[in-house]
Amino acid sequence: xxxxxxxxxxxxxxxxxxxxxxxxxxxxxxxxxxxxxxxxxxxxxxxxxxxxxxxxxxxxxxxxxxxxxxxxxxxxxxxxxxxxxxxxxxxxxxxxxxxxxxxxxxxxxxxxxxxxxxxxxxxxxxxxxxxxxxxxxxxxxxxxxxxxxxxxxxxxxxxxxxxxxxxxxxxxxxxxxxxxxxxxxxxxxxxxxxxxxxxxxxxxxxxxxxxxxxxxxxxxxxxxxxxxxxxxxxxxxxxxxxxx
Amino acid sequence: xxxxxxxxxxxxxxxxxxxxxxxxxxxxxxxxxxxxxxxxxxxxxxxxxxxxxxxxxxxxxxxxxxxxxxxxxxxxxxxxxxxxxxxxxxxxxxxxxxxxxxxxxxxxxxxxxxxxxxxxxxxxxxxxxxxxxxxxxxxxxxxxxxxxxxxxxxxxxxxxxxxxxxxxxxxxxxxxxxxxxxxxxxxxxxxxxxxxxxxxxxxxxxxxxxxxxxxxxxxxxxxxxxxxxxxxxxxxxxxxxxxx
Numbered sequence: 001x002x003x004x005x006x007x008x009x010x011x012x013x014x015x016x017x018x019x020x021x022x023x024x025x026x027x028x029x030x031x032x033x034x035x036x037x038x039x040x041x042x043x044x045x046x047x048x049x050x051x052x053x054x055x056x057x058x059x060x061x062x063x064x065x066x067x068x069x070x071x072x073x074x075x076x077x078x079x080x081x082x083x084x085x086x087x088x089x090x091x092x093x094x095x096x097x098x099x100x101x102x103x104x105x106x107x108x109x110x111x112x113x114x115x116x117x118x119x120x121x122x123x124x125x126x127x128x129x130x131x132x133x134x135x136x137x138x139x140x141x142x143x144x145x146x147x148x149x150x151x152x153x154x155x156x157x158x159x160x161x162x163x164x165x166x167x168x169x170x171x172x173x174x175x176x177x178x179x180x181x182x183x184x185x186x187x188x189x190x191x192x193x194x195x196x197x198x199x200x201x202x203x204x205x206x207x208x209x210x211x212x213x214x215x216x217x218x219x220x221x222x223x224x225x226x227x228x229x230x231x232x233x234x235x236x237x238x239x240x241x242x243x244x
Numbered sequence: 245x246x247x248x249x250x251x252x253x254x255x256x257x258x259x260x261x262x263x264x265x266x267x268x269x270x271x272x273x274x275x276x277x278x279x280x281x282x283x284x285x286x287x288x289x290x291x292x293x294x295x296x297x298x299x300x301x302x303x304x305x306x307x308x309x310x311x312x313x314x315x316x317x318x319x320x321x322x323x324x325x326x327x328x329x330x331x332x333x334x335x336x337x338x339x340x341x342x343x344x345x346x347x348x349x350x351x352x353x354x355x356x357x358x359x360x361x362x363x364x365x366x367x368x369x370x371x372x373x374x375x376x377x378x379x380x381x382x383x384x385x386x387x388x389x390x391x392x393x394x395x396x397x398x399x400x401x402x403x404x405x406x407x408x409x410x411x412x413x414x415x416x417x418x419x420x421x422x423x424x425x426x427x428x429x430x431x432x433x434x435x436x437x438x439x440x441x442x443x444x445x446x447x448x449x450x451x452x453x454x455x456x457x458x459x460x461x462x463x464x465x466x467x468x469x470x471x472x473x474x475x476x477x478x479x480x481x482x483x484x485x486x487x488x
Contacts, residue, residue: 244445
């Protein structure tokens with residue numbers, strides 16, 4: 001048992017196209033007690049009065065929203081990243097319902113988690129999903145499956161809120177004796193280290209296959225939730241083999 | 245067990261003020277497989293192109309919407325009526341969460357049920373709630389509790405859909421061509437390959453820590469459920485780095 005407060009999951013929106021949707025997202029977050037909004041390369045720019053109109057009073061979330069130009073920077077400190085996508089990918093990742101994701105977050109409640117959502121029209125790119133621990137798929141009518149951004153955030157936040165009990169004695173948080181996952185930024189540093197060494201060793205053959213090879217390699221480690229000690233160990237492995 | 249098909253719950257909107265909200269409701273219904281929309285004295289009139297714009301393709305629901313001038317007529321054939329309201333009433337009625345309401349509907353699945361929602365600004369009147377079997381209250385952040393009409397319908401429909409098609413997400417998982425994990429023997433071969441190369445590279449220092457280091461290293465990869473292709477790839481990585 002420990003007394004650390006739960007870290008509320010952040011909402012990450014990548015390349016959002018419409019101000020109105022940022023407002024709807026802020027409103028949905030406020031409804032379910034979430035506060036941290038990160039905007040990655042918002043195509044519609046920083047939140048303005050059009051976002052404020054649909055936020056229906058959740059302006060504080062808009063004002064405090066952090067804007068990132070760099071995807072890797074936006075996810076750098078996240079320990080449990082969940083990518084919300086309707087399309088099934090050719091990627092080896094667990095697929096969670098919003099309910100399962102909420103349960104997973106509660107199991108790791110003092111660590112930093114985040115829900116990641118893509119652009120309205122195109123959704124998340126494969127490179128963005130790569131660093132996610134799991135994919136979230138909202139169960140919908142297959143004949144009418146387009147959920148808008150605000151609705152998707154609403155359902156994920158709702159499922160989290162239903163489990164999250166701000167009242168400490170309501171649901172005791174049992175933080176297992178378990179090392180917490182390394183932030184994504186450190187894991188990316190490891191990937192780059194490994195890939196540079198492999199490049200130098202002539203591993204990426206033929207060259208046109210390099211992007212796919214990198215993707216497959218990164219996907220292995222993204223699934224593990226490596227802790228910091230493990231990241232250091234793997235970097236030691238790469239260094240050791242490369243210097244041999 | 246009985247063989248009658250389940251009767252899908254209807255959505256009843258009373259005195260709706262904004263066309264846009266009727267459209268959002270239709271869209272949410274379509275997302276979760278509901279089809280029957282009843283409008284009781286819609287203040288904004290019958291659905292028009294403004295409703296259609298926010299329905300995002302759920303026009304069939306709008307076209308088939310039935311309009312009632314008389315509340316009693318609109319609820320006449322409903323057997324299980326659930327009134328969605330944020331305000332607690334001075335009324336002796338059970339209060340359900342959307343999840344509990346969905347469970348109750350499923351327990352009475354061949355009978356006609358309906359979710360009833362009031363006007364955007366004022367909500368349901370006490371006389372409208374009177375005929376309801378139960379009140380539905382959506383759990384929200386008390387500091388920011390205003391859910392809009394479309395969102396309220398979305399959450400109720402979502403909870404129903406999850407029970408009506410409990411395996412919706414499971415199917416998605418089954419559809420995914422998931423590669424099965426490599427047999428443990430192959431993974432062990434990879435470990436030994438890696439460890440031999442690391443031994444040759446002088447990685448295990450000091451020697452008495454070698455068993456613990458090997459354990460930690462193996463523990464990383466054991467958690468991933470590597471598939472055969474990934475095992476081959478990792479062996480390629482080790483070979484490539486070691487031969488550099």
